[in-house]
Each structure stands twice: as C-alpha cells, then as structure tokens.
Amino acid sequence: MRTTELLAPTLREVPAEAEVISHKLLLRAGFIRRETAGVYTYLPLAMRVLNKINQIIREEMDRQGGQELLMPIIQPAELWQESGRWDVYGPELFRLKDRHNREFALGPTHEEIITALVRSEVSSYKQLPLLLYQIQNKYRDERRPRFGLLRSREFIMKDLYSFDRDDEGLQISYQKMHEAYTRIFQRCGLRFRPVEADSGAIGGSDTHEFMVLADSGEAAVLFCEKEECDYAANVEKAAQVIVTAGHDEEPELLAEMSTPGAHTVEEVSSFLKVTPQKIIKTLLYETGLEVVAVLVRGDREVNEIKLANALGCLHLSLAGPDTVRSITGAQVGFAGPVKLNVKIVADLEVAAIVNAVAGANKDDTHLINVNPARDFNIDVVADVRMVRAGEPCPRCGEALIEAKGIEVGQIFKLGDKYSKALRAVYLDESGRSRSLIMGCYGIGVTRTMAAAIEQNNDRDGIIWPAAIAPFQVVVVPVSNKDETQVSTAEVVYNRLVAAGFEALLDDRSERAGVKFKDADLIGYPLRVTIGAKALANKQVEVRVRRTGEVLMIDQDELENRIGELLGGL
RNA sequence: CGGGAUGUAGCGCAGUUUGGCUAGCGCGCUUGCCUUGGGAGCAAGAGGCCGGGGGUUCAAAUCCCUCCAUCCCGACCA
Incomplete structure (x- = not known):
C-alpha cells in the first residue's frame, strides 16, 4: 500500500469534541469520523486494526470449538416480548416500526435470537454442547454516549453463546471462554485483568469482566498485591473481609x-x-x-x-x-x-x-x-458496603490495590434464564425434556481498539502493539527528489511485502518532517527511513516507535531483522 | 432526564458585549516557484444559508422567541 492511495486524513489540531486520549488520537490520526453522537465511520486504518482484532478473536473462538454465524440486527418485538425484555430493557433499546406498523428492535445483544434459533434446530443432547458466535454491529441508545469509541451507541461486538446440557457442561464452556479471552487480550498486546463482577440486569450467576487497565477507565477494580494470588474484582463486587478485633467492650447504657x-x-x-x-x-x-x-x-x-x-x-x-x-x-x-x-x-x-x-x-x-x-x-x-484499596484480600489476606479499568469483555453464566423464558429444551438420554443451560460471552471490538490506544500512546501519537497495528512497518524516503532514495525505498518496500510483512510506502512528496510526524501519530511499530546516512553505508535505518531506538541494519538482513523486531513488539 | 457550555470554511478559532462597509485569521486544500533528516518559505487561488425556523429593525453572525445539534458534569446503565 502506498500513502498516496490511502485515505488516512490526519489532523494537526485536535477536534474540540474529543476529551479522552483514544478519541483524540483516533480522530487526529485519521481512523474514525463521527457521524452523529455515539456513531462513527471506521476509516481504512481503523478497519485494518479491527480486522486484525477480529482475526485474533476468530482464531481463539474456533480453537475452543466456536462456530461463526451471523444473526440479524433487526429483531422482531415479539421475541423480546416473549423473553420479557421488551419492557425491561427500557429506552436503551433502539425501536422502530416497519410499513405495516410492526415493531422491531435493533439488536443490543442476541440472547433472544440465538435462543429462538437453537430451540428450533436443537432437540437432542447429542447436538450439545454448542458454541455459536458472531461479530457484528450492536445498538444501544446510551443515555450519554461519550469518550469516542469507549461508549458509543453503535459498536462492533463479538458475542458467543454456549448451550450445554447442565451446569457441569456450562462450567466447561465458561472455562473455555475464560481461557480464550485471556489469550485474545494477551495476543492483542494489552495489559488486562479478568475480574469478578456483578451480573447486573442480564441475569445469571458467575460473571467475569476483562478489564484493560488504564486511568481513563470508568470502572474501578481491586486486585491482590500478592503476585501468586489471582484475586481481582470489580469494586461493585469485591467482598469485604470482616476484621473482628476490638469488639470485646462491655455494652454500656444507651x-x-x-x-x-x-x-x-x-x-x-x-x-x-x-x-x-x-x-x-x-x-x-x-x-x-x-x-x-x-x-x-x-x-x-x-x-x-x-x-x-x-x-x-x-x-x-x-x-x-x-x-x-x-x-x-x-x-x-x-x-x-x-x-x-x-x-x-x-x-x-x-x-x-x-x-x-x-x-x-x-x-x-x-x-x-x-x-x-x-x-x-x-x-x-x-455485605452492603464498598471495599477500598488497602483492605485485606478475601482470598489470601494481603492488601488490595485499586486501579481503573476499561471493560473490554465480559463472560456470563446465564443458566436457564433465557431458555426457560423462550422454552428452549432438549431431550436427554432418558427422553426427558430439559432446559438448555446457557452462557454468553461478549467482547467489544471497537472498544478494544480504543482501549489499546488508551494504554499505548505518547505525546506524538499512538503506539500500536504489533499484533493489531494497521501496518507493521512504514517505509519513508527522506527526500522525494533524490532518485537513489526513491528507488531504494521502492526496493525495500517490495522486499518487505514479498516477505509477507504489512508494509506501507510513504510516497508523498512531503518534507521528511511531515512524514515522520504522521508515522508517529498513526503509530506504526517500525519505520524504515531511507536517507543519505543509511545509503552511504549500504544500510537501512529502522526506528522503533515505542522506544525511539534507531538501528542501522545491513540491507541483506532486512527481512530477518524486521521480523525479529516485530516479534518483540 | 437535571445542571453547564458551545454551534461562523475540512480542522482550530476571532468577530456577537455596544446591530452598520465586500465576514476575518491560522492550519489544511489547489496551482506555481522554492525547499527536503522532525508539521519550511514566497506568490496566486478555491472554499461560508455565520446550526434551522420565526420575529424586531432602514439594516442581524450580532438583539428577541423557538427548535435542533454537539460536548462536559451528574443521575442511569450490558
């Protein structure tokens, strides 16, 4: 890909509407544009990042036996009335009518649709367990959309639903998803914590949230300071430990x-x-x-x-x-x-x-x-009070640490809440009809992209983890008038592409400073600079975005060294 | 939904208080020259229903009414 052919409209100034860093940088670096409150267009650079995150998600879902499908965004009101959520969900549900005055909702989540599908297509224990997922737009008419992609009204979500015979089966599916989510966020290069959470209005028993740790997060999490202890919980869930010392006084007169x-x-x-x-x-x-x-x-x-x-x-x-x-x-x-x-x-x-x-x-x-x-x-x-940092860990007794987190994923054990309401049953070996036992598991894909930026940026712009960067390496000739530089850049670019790297050639006739600034702003992990310095020694110059480190490497080692460098990012 | 603020060119803003010449500035964009290792310089251009509607006035970006949109704080929230 060449920069002259790429729609990546970078801005020198921050649009006034942006408050948090990911929002500012997504706008400035030319990843997104707002259409209306909480609704965005994803430009080509963003699409490349989203596709990479989606690819990682698909691989990990499939590894656990998930099957991808695609369900409708437009969902009939009847189904929502059947589950009882047409009334419960409230104004956050986008509603519309067709020409016959029939009512519909834009899907904020798909428990109803998937349960209706499975109840008609699954009737035997032999078809279980079943893990079905999709990646698509979700709609929630948030009271207050804000922070760019961190809380929007239309967003991309991966949602998987598990169907099992019983609680034991659900436990296995839940564990699979816990593992898959851990791998996904690790592969995305994020610092995160799975935390115990409250299940809220969606219902069900156990639930974990996957929190990307960042100061701009809306949620507060507590986790144990002891490395071996893995206790971590959303503050809304974190359990108190009762310290009973000091209650040995005698009661006195009221x-x-x-x-x-x-x-x-x-x-x-x-x-x-x-x-x-x-x-x-x-x-x-x-x-x-x-x-x-x-x-x-x-x-x-x-x-x-x-x-x-x-x-x-x-x-x-x-x-x-x-x-x-x-x-x-x-x-x-x-x-x-x-x-x-x-x-x-x-x-x-x-x-x-x-x-x-x-x-x-x-x-x-x-x-x-x-x-x-x-x-x-x-x-x-x-236990009806907030637990705070410094209080003892419910698991090991060490002090708890508090941090801010962005919820990028959540996994729920739903049990039979939806299968019962929608009468989704199967026959077991003895021919008895039993409710399907469900779980649901969501990842906010667009939110994950924004969270990655919240966690990876500096004064100059975004610093993409290599696994989800829009391009892995940008090739920048310093001068467009210097024929040797231009032709060398071309050669280097072609070699990188041939070697399977996602490379971008900045072929604009801009001054070096402009190209450098854009490269830093957009946040490609590596930049290969083709200038007089390197050419004099028959070398190429590679700059690492995250550290600012500059390496001179021999031309014949180009592919190997780039591969090595990316591996560490 | 309550409170606060803002809408003027793609982006950032001035002008509104105290109504008055052809609505400005910076960036970006186009063309030319020039320049090429961190957002250069010169010159010439294009681009505006001053958020919409209504009103006051000889005259409205500016005053009044009303609607809409956007952002922030709060409440709420898979």
Whole structure:
C-alpha cells in the first residue's frame, strides 16, 4: 500500500469534541469520523486494526470449538416480548416500526435470537454442547454516549453463546471462554485483568469482566498485591473481609446527646470525640415498594449494587429530605436505627459493632452506646458496603490495590434464564425434556481498539502493539527528489511485502518532517527511513516507535531483522 | 432526564458585549516557484444559508422567541 492511495486524513489540531486520549488520537490520526453522537465511520486504518482484532478473536473462538454465524440486527418485538425484555430493557433499546406498523428492535445483544434459533434446530443432547458466535454491529441508545469509541451507541461486538446440557457442561464452556479471552487480550498486546463482577440486569450467576487497565477507565477494580494470588474484582463486587478485633467492650447504657448542627459523620465525630468507625451511618433508600434503612460504619460507603442484591430489588434511590423527615421525624443527618419503623439492612460490620453512635431520629440529637440486637432489630445482615484499596484480600489476606479499568469483555453464566423464558429444551438420554443451560460471552471490538490506544500512546501519537497495528512497518524516503532514495525505498518496500510483512510506502512528496510526524501519530511499530546516512553505508535505518531506538541494519538482513523486531513488539 | 457550555470554511478559532462597509485569521486544500533528516518559505487561488425556523429593525453572525445539534458534569446503565 502506498500513502498516496490511502485515505488516512490526519489532523494537526485536535477536534474540540474529543476529551479522552483514544478519541483524540483516533480522530487526529485519521481512523474514525463521527457521524452523529455515539456513531462513527471506521476509516481504512481503523478497519485494518479491527480486522486484525477480529482475526485474533476468530482464531481463539474456533480453537475452543466456536462456530461463526451471523444473526440479524433487526429483531422482531415479539421475541423480546416473549423473553420479557421488551419492557425491561427500557429506552436503551433502539425501536422502530416497519410499513405495516410492526415493531422491531435493533439488536443490543442476541440472547433472544440465538435462543429462538437453537430451540428450533436443537432437540437432542447429542447436538450439545454448542458454541455459536458472531461479530457484528450492536445498538444501544446510551443515555450519554461519550469518550469516542469507549461508549458509543453503535459498536462492533463479538458475542458467543454456549448451550450445554447442565451446569457441569456450562462450567466447561465458561472455562473455555475464560481461557480464550485471556489469550485474545494477551495476543492483542494489552495489559488486562479478568475480574469478578456483578451480573447486573442480564441475569445469571458467575460473571467475569476483562478489564484493560488504564486511568481513563470508568470502572474501578481491586486486585491482590500478592503476585501468586489471582484475586481481582470489580469494586461493585469485591467482598469485604470482616476484621473482628476490638469488639470485646462491655455494652454500656444507651444515652441521648445533643449534637446541634452536626449532620455529617465528620461533624459528629469531632463533636462527640469518637472515631468514624464507632458511628453508624443510617441511609434511607427507596426501592419503589418500600423505604429501607441501610446501616454502614461511619467511615464506609454503601455499595448500591450489593444492596440491591441483598434486597432482591431492581431499582434503588436515596430518599429525599421530605421522605427522610416523614420516616424519621428529623432532618437529614440525624437518622438512626433505634425505634425506626422500617426494614433495617445492616452491613456485616455494623452487626458486630459495640457502643456505637447513631442518629436519634430527632433534630440535633444523637445516641451513644447504641448496640445492635439490644437497641434495635436488624432485618437483613449483609455485605452492603464498598471495599477500598488497602483492605485485606478475601482470598489470601494481603492488601488490595485499586486501579481503573476499561471493560473490554465480559463472560456470563446465564443458566436457564433465557431458555426457560423462550422454552428452549432438549431431550436427554432418558427422553426427558430439559432446559438448555446457557452462557454468553461478549467482547467489544471497537472498544478494544480504543482501549489499546488508551494504554499505548505518547505525546506524538499512538503506539500500536504489533499484533493489531494497521501496518507493521512504514517505509519513508527522506527526500522525494533524490532518485537513489526513491528507488531504494521502492526496493525495500517490495522486499518487505514479498516477505509477507504489512508494509506501507510513504510516497508523498512531503518534507521528511511531515512524514515522520504522521508515522508517529498513526503509530506504526517500525519505520524504515531511507536517507543519505543509511545509503552511504549500504544500510537501512529502522526506528522503533515505542522506544525511539534507531538501528542501522545491513540491507541483506532486512527481512530477518524486521521480523525479529516485530516479534518483540 | 437535571445542571453547564458551545454551534461562523475540512480542522482550530476571532468577530456577537455596544446591530452598520465586500465576514476575518491560522492550519489544511489547489496551482506555481522554492525547499527536503522532525508539521519550511514566497506568490496566486478555491472554499461560508455565520446550526434551522420565526420575529424586531432602514439594516442581524450580532438583539428577541423557538427548535435542533454537539460536548462536559451528574443521575442511569450490558
């Protein structure tokens, strides 16, 4: 390929719409253009990267026995009504009508379609297990698309669905995908972690997210600092370890204290001279059905996902000041569990607390020496708080480290959630009809491309891992007027192509600086510079994008050395 | 959906406060000259429904109303 024939419109200035680095660089380096909010055109350079990622994905899916198919993007509403998600999915589902006024959805995911397919085509245990996947556009009408390809409304996703006879089979399929995902992201040259996660609205039991570690990530993950320990979890999932030390005090007499104006934990803490660990923070949540009081230690934060799971409810929101007043009889800041007439959910730590401070449900008043069980009843005891860096690892006890991550993949055990709703069954050996046991496994392909940039860039531009670079090597003659340089560049380029490398010849009649800047911006792993220096010694000059290192290599070693260098990138 | 901001050439912006000449600048683009180891220089060009609609006015990029779009913060979220 020659640069003069390639549509790679680089920009000198960053378009004002971009905020995060991958978005800026994808625009500047000529990989994408925005069509409308959260919807992008992938230009030729991006397509080359995406095809490489797709190829890696296909190889690893196929290695595990996956079969590729392609399902429709346009999906009939009836199927979604059958699974119950037509109503549940909400406004994030793109909906449309045809000329007959029939309703459809643009597929945000394909559980319905695949389950409908399999229920009609699979009827025997002999056809199982089955791993089916596709790579195609997905549609989600995000409330707030942002960060370029990291959160868009139309994006490319690989989705695989596994069908097994039972949980044991599912476990095997799940493990296969875990392994495949690990290999995929390794091969893409990314630094990532598989982390335990919450399964959210999609349902199911076990789930892992594959997080590319990058500061711009929207998700926070915790992982164990000990190298041998592989514990890692999304903060929304990370389990707390209860430290029971220091609870050997004798319960003392409950008493009321005047605490004028002390609304916050900090104010109460300094007013009453107690540590936040001795304070019970009482928060009122509305579930849509009822109001519940949630108790966590003063130095902790509620984890709303854990809370929703503990309560078995879908929606939660903090109660407003009016609700707080009507429930507690006091303004916000003075709620407490004693003589409170709503369901009480206590975090594990609170259930074990002794002689705590809590709000008195009376303005400007707190209670001291509050003790669970003696002074109030707990309806639900559960882990409902956020775990933070520094707390002990649930597996080995070492300290946890916190990092930001971009979720590039997620694997779920669905069980029979969809097969039951859509009546997808098979006959076992004894002729008994049983529900198919499903798993689903997604990779955001376009998001993976953006995540790779988030993790691999510098002031000059993108630094592609060699495995997913749009071209492996760019050949740049310094001067287009120098016949020797031009012809040598041509020879070098042809040799590289003949040797099977993905090479690009920058044949533009630009000054050297322009070609160098573009090469750095686009981020080809290697640049072969054909200039006077190298020609004088019958050598070629190779520059490594990632390190800036410049090597002079003999012309007859060109192919070998380029191959070696790429192997290390 | 709540809050904030912005829409002027492909990109980045000025002009709007206080209405007034033919709507500007830089980059990019075209042509020519020149230059060729890190986004050179000179010259001549092309490119605008000033986001759309409505209004006020002798006169609107500029004031008013309205709609739309885009971005940021928040809430929400496989």
